[in-house]
Amino acid sequence: MNNFEYARASDVADAVRRIAADPAAKFIAGGTNLIDLMKENVARPSRLIDITRLPLDKVEETRDGGLRIGALVPNSDLAYHPRIEARYPLLGSAILAGASQQLRNMASTGGNLLQRTRCMYFYDTTTPCNKREPGSGCSAIGGINRNHAILGTSEHCIATHPSDMCVALAALDARVPATGRSGERSIAFADFHRLPGDTPQIDSNLRADEIITAIELPPQGFAKNYSYLKIRDRLSYAFALVSIAVGLEVEGGTIKAARLALGGVAHKPWRDREAEAQLDSAPATAESFQRAAATVLRDARGFGHNDFKIELARRGIVRALAQAARGTPQSQADKRIR
Amino acid sequence: MAEQPSTARKRPEKFPTPAKMTVTLHVNGVERKLTVAPWTTLLDALRLHLDLTGTKKGCDHGQCGACTVLVDGRRINACLTLAVMKEGAQVTTIEGLAQAGKLHPLQQAFIDHDAFQCGYCTPGQICSAVGLIAEGRARTADEIRELMSGNICRCGAYPNIVAAIEGVMSGKAAAKTREAGR
Numbered sequence: 001m002n003n004f005e006y007a008r009a010s011d012v013a014d015a016v017r018r019i020a021a022d023p024a025a026k027f028i029a030g031g032t033n034l035i036d037l038m039k040e041n042v043a044r045p046s047r048l049i050d051i052t053r054l055p056l057d058k059v060e061e062t063r064d065g066g067l068r069i070g071a072l073v074p075n076s077d078l079a080y081h082p083r084i085e086a087r088y089p090l091l092g093s094a095i096l097a098g099a100s101q102q103l104r105n106m107a108s109t110g111g112n113l114l115q116r117t118r119c120m121y122f123y124d125t126t127t128p129c130n131k132r133e134p135g136s137g138c139s140a141i142g143g144i145n146r147n148h149a150i151l152g153t154s155e156h157c158i159a160t161h162p163s164d165m166c167v168a169l170a171a172l173d174a175r176v177p178a179t180g181r182s183g184e185r186s187i188a189f190a191d192f193h194r195l196p197g198d199t200p201q202i203d204s205n206l207r208a209d210e211i212i213t214a215i216e217l218p219p220q221g222f223a224k225n226y227s228y229l230k231i232r233d234r235l236s237y238a239f240a241l242v243s244i245a246v247g248l249e250v251e252g253g254t255i256k257a258a259r260l261a262l263g264g265v266a267h268k269p270w271r272d273r274e275a276e277a278q279l280d281s282a283p284a285t286a287e288s289f290q291r292a293a294a295t296v297l298r299d300a301r302g303f304g305h306n307d308f309k310i311e312l313a314r315r316g317i318v319r320a321l322a323q324a325a326r327g328t329p330q331s332q333a334d335k336r337i338r
Numbered sequence: 339m340a341e342q343p344s345t346a347r348k349r350p351e352k353f354p355t356p357a358k359m360t361v362t363l364h365v366n367g368v369e370r371k372l373t374v375a376p377w378t379t380l381l382d383a384l385r386l387h388l389d390l391t392g393t394k395k396g397c398d399h400g401q402c403g404a405c406t407v408l409v410d411g412r413r414i415n416a417c418l419t420l421a422v423m424k425e426g427a428q429v430t431t432i433e434g435l436a437q438a439g440k441l442h443p444l445q446q447a448f449i450d451h452d453a454f455q456c457g458y459c460t461p462g463q464i465c466s467a468v469g470l471i472a473e474g475r476a477r478t479a480d481e482i483r484e485l486m487s488g489n490i491c492r493c494g495a496y497p498n499i500v501a502a503i504e505g506v507m508s509g510k511a512a513a514k515t516r517e518a519g520r
Contacts, residue, residue, distance in 0.1 A: 006359065006376035006422050028423070035379070035418045036399050048376070050423055076412075080475065100488020101473070102466065103400060105412045106419065236487035333481045 001038045005047040009054060012179050012213060018049045020181050020209040027051050027211060029072055029108035032099075033115040041125050042116075042132055056110075056213055059083060065219035068177075071110030071212045075165065076101060078109055088217060089329070090226040090247055094168035096332045097230040100237050110212035113166055113176065113192065116203065117159035117267075118239055119148065130156045131200045138200075146305035147241065150313070151297075152266040157200030158303055161193060161268050162239050168228060170269035171245040171261040174217050180210035193268030200267070222247025222259065227323035227330050230263075231316055235335040240264035242313045244320035248284070255279050260292065260321070265300075265313055272296045284325040286318065293317035359422050365390065366434025374421050381405045383421035384431060392432040392461045396490075403489035406462035406469070407431050413469025415488075432461035435468065443506045444468060451502035455493035463489045467503045479504060 009015035009027075019025055024046035028034055037043035056070040059081050067083060078084055079095035095104065116122065121129045121139035128137035140148050140158050148158040169189050176187040193204050206212065225248040232238040243263035249256040258279035262270040275295040282288040293314045300310045319337065323330055330337065358373045365388060372387045381398075384390045384407070396404030398417045405416040408430040435442035444464050447453070454460045466489045476482045482500050491499065 001377045004376060005357065006420070028420075031420065031423070032400055032415070032418050035420070038377075039399065048420075052423060076473075100403065101470070101485050102403060102406055102413050102415045102488045103418075105469075106414045236484055333478070333484045 001035075002041070002044050004038075004045055006050065007047065008050045012054060012056075012211060015049060015051050015054065015211050016180055016209060018047075019211065022047050023208060025049055029111045030074070030103075030106040032103050032107045033111070037116060037123075040123050042123060051211065062216060067217045069109050069215045069217070071108060071214055073109045074105055075099070075107045075109065075112060076104035079104065087223050088168075088172065088221040089223055090221070090228055090245055091165070091168045091172060091217070093226075093228040093329060093332055094164045094230075094243075094245060097228055097240075097243070098164035109165075109215055112163055113169075113212060113215075114204065114206070115162055118162045119159040120144070122159060131159060131196075134199075134201045141303060144305060145303045147239070147264075148303060148306050149266045150300045150302055150306060150309050151262075151270050152195045152268070153301065153303075154196045154198065154200070156198055157196035157267065159196065159200065159267060160264055161203075161266070163269070164228070164230060164240065164243060164263060166193070167243055167245045167261045167263035167269045169215065170271055171247050171259040172217055172221065173259070174215050176206075176212055177214045177216060178206060178210040178212050180207050184213075186216070189269075190271060196267045203267075220247075220249075220257075222249070222324075225250050225324045225327055227320045227328075228332075229316055229320040229323065229330045229337065231312060231337075242309055242316050244313075244316045245269075246320045246324040248279075248321070248324045250284050250325055253284055255282050255284050255288070255325070258292075258321075260296065260317065262296065262313060262317070265309060270296070279321075284321075286322070289318040289321040292321065361421050361425050363421070363424060364426075364428045366430060372421070376420065376422050378421045379417055380407070380409075380419045380421050380424055380429070381416035384416060384429070387421075390431050390433050393465075394458055394461055396459070396462075401490070402459070402462075403466060404459050404462040406466045406489065408465055408469055411469075411472060413466050430465070430468075432465055435464065442468070443509065444471075444502065447502040447506045448499070451498045451505060452495075453498040453502040454491070454495050459489060459491045459493075463491065463499055467499075467506075470503065471507060476503075476507070482507075 026045040028048045056072040058070045060068045062068050075095050079092040084092045121127045127139045149160045174189040176192050227246050230240050230243040240263050245261045247259040258276045275292040279292050384393050394404040396402035400415045400418045407416045444467050476485050
């Protein structure tokens with residue numbers, strides 16, 4: 001790890017001031033990804049600004065009947081929060097599908113959004129990587145790419161976003177309030193993360209001087225018909241090959257509203273409005289689910305080792321939609337997929 | 339052999355001179371003041387500055403759980419946090435579990451159930467299990483396995499680790515039932 005300076009932010013305004021004053025500085029909260037990246041010499045901040053003592057650790061009701069989750073609420077507290085368990089079990093389930101309890105105890109809500117890809121070439125400083133070193137090339141294209149993206153890729157980068165929590169937040173249409181030098185704004189979740197395009201080094205649309213202060217959930221939590229299905233190489237404590245977050249409103253066998261987001265397949269949590277529109281008003285049957293899966297994957301493209309993900313994603317979408325429609329969400333303790 | 343162009347080494351960067359900081363931690367109930375560089379992890383502070391070598395360094399990347407300790411009662415990976423961030427915190431390590439010369443019930447259960455072979459992961463396993471029981475989320479063996487998945491045992495003592503934890507959990511339940519029956 002390289003040397004760096006350390007400072008504690010006294011409030012949000014102070015945090016913004018400090019980050020704006022030093023372009024090579026970084027915020028630290030849970031540290032579970034950043035410290036690892038610093039040990040690997042991938043992240044080399046000049047200064048760490050410790051935000052862990054800011055008052056951003058509450059879960060509060062919003063005026064419209066939703067929830068506002070402080071950016072510093074630990075992932076484990078959020079997953080087990082009574083309001084999340086009762087109203088947004090999709091979010092709780094996705095959080096518990098990721099990492100280990102130790103890491104969830106450390107990791108913050110805001111930091112989860114900003115974790116970087118686990119592409120092994122991004123981590124390996126002896127290989128070219130456009131995300132780590134823009135213009136150096138992508139080692140995963142033509143390299144070992146079993147874990148890589150099948151949707152929304154570019155010729156510069158085929159990395160995936162590693163978060164489980166974010167897949168559920170995408171499906172739930174969350175918003176991300178942020179504060180910067182020019183004040184506060186609220187970013188729609190779909191606009192928060194980016195596709196790689198020709199700037200794969202930029203993961204999100206959060207500006208360099210901005211701090212995430214919270215996550216806001218709208219009232220609709222799909223608590224009755226949901227599932228988070230995560231498929232991975234081992235049953236626990238592994239990143240997704242493919243994961244699927246589903247929220248449905250079902251009435252008398254007919255789908256009234258559908259949300260579908262995928263993880264492990266793209267540079268950001270993958271939503272497909274066209275597939276969701278097809279599910280809207282459709283009967284909750286295998287045929288409807290197959291059609292939606294085909295729509296989501298119509299432009300999917302493999303890079304050799306990850307070709308299997310296209311079929312895996314198709315089957316996963318169909319299964320997760322069936323689990324949600326039946327009201328039998330995937331258990332994160334009993335790993336059998338039913 | 340041809341020289342490999344290394345992207346990591348090409349730019350000599352300027353780094354600030356190491357400025358050490360003082361931190362106060364309450365480790366196993368004892369106030370400890372130490373002077374550390376900002377980049378000293380909590381794990382290194384415990385092992386190298388406080389000579390508490392019971393907490394192990396396995397992968398040093400948050401993947402194995404050997405460094406698990408309790409900070410303010412919650413289990414975390416000590417390798418992925420900085421000592422300076424934990425100013426004022428209560429830290430419990432494996433050295434702090436035994437009380438008045440008597441092993442913690444989980445320490446005793448790990449012995450009784452033969453829940454280790456080489457023993458390197460054991461301090462982390464036991465601290466993690468203390469956290470697990472305090473969280474109160476695991477009721478079944480499946481749930482114990484899932485919520486202990488952040489602790490790797492390369493000797494493969496998993497069945498006995500689960501049995502040891504189950505033993506302590508059911509012992510607790512039994513003790514509570516006895517108390518309630520009185």
